Amino acid sequence: MTELLRGAVGLNQRNIHLLVWSLGSVLVALAGPFGTYGSMSFTQRLLFWGLVIVSSSFVSAGLRRLAARLVPDDRPWRRDGLVVVLMSVVFTPVVWTVDWAIAHEPGSAPLSFLRLMFFVACITIGVCAMRRVIRTHFVARPESAAPILEAASADAAPAAEPPRLIRRLPGSFDGRIIRLNVNDHRVMVVTTEGEYAIRLRFGDAVEEMDTVDGFCTHRSHWVARQAVQGAEKERGKTYLRLVNGDRVPVSRTYMPELEDAGLI
Secondary structure (H helix, E strand, O other): OHHHHHHHHOOOHHHHHHHHHHHHHHHHHHHOOOOHHHHOOHHHHHHHHHHHHHHHHHHHHHHHHHHHHHOOOOOHHHHHHHHHHHHHHHHHHHHHHHHHHHOOOOOOOOOOHHHHHHHHHHHHHHHHHHHHHHHHHOOOOHHHHHHHHOOOOOOOOOOOOOOHHHHHOOOOOOOOEEEEEEEOOEEEEEEOOEEEEEOOOHHHHHHOOOOOOEEEEEOOEEEEHHHEEEEEEEOOEEEEEEOOOOEEEEOOOOHHHHHHOOOO
């Protein structure tokens, strides 16, 4: 879903999250579900649901990473089930505490904890199902992008502007960059024509790939999206499999963004 929004309106990952949080908070505050419409003012509802939505995003991201470590990739629905259980147990106390701090009036009964846990479970089930549907039917899979790495035909559409990093490669270079990684004080540029070592900071090298759709998978690894063929897991660690046969490690820090992009 994040990739669809990015392609539609040209927003980056950070701005998309801010947009979703802001719109979601306002819409839910206007609707006032689960009895909050009658028990809270609009300002209270906006503050309450804003805190719930933002905190749930951070909590669910951490719990998804935990579930990814505990459940194999070939058991997606079992993994989602674990996320539902974890969210119900971990996040319900957060919602209950926020309600008590913002909207609870002296002498009135607080929200039922069990009822609130039921609501959290139902919402989490809906979110997990929606993520699966979007990733299955709307987000382009990496396998379909692999052929783009091959040379374009004469009647193909004009190629995008080459990345600035290519200027640092030999003048005869006519291929495509697959990935970058750090080796001592050099950046290794792996391409369809071979591997090149350049003296440059890794962050600057990634910046010079700005015209290519790609992702950092680790603090010392970057891959072009079109080079990714799939993902695999080994001994609890996740790797991206590339068109040239390389495997690139994925750290937990970058796991949520790669999941949102449909690469994992």
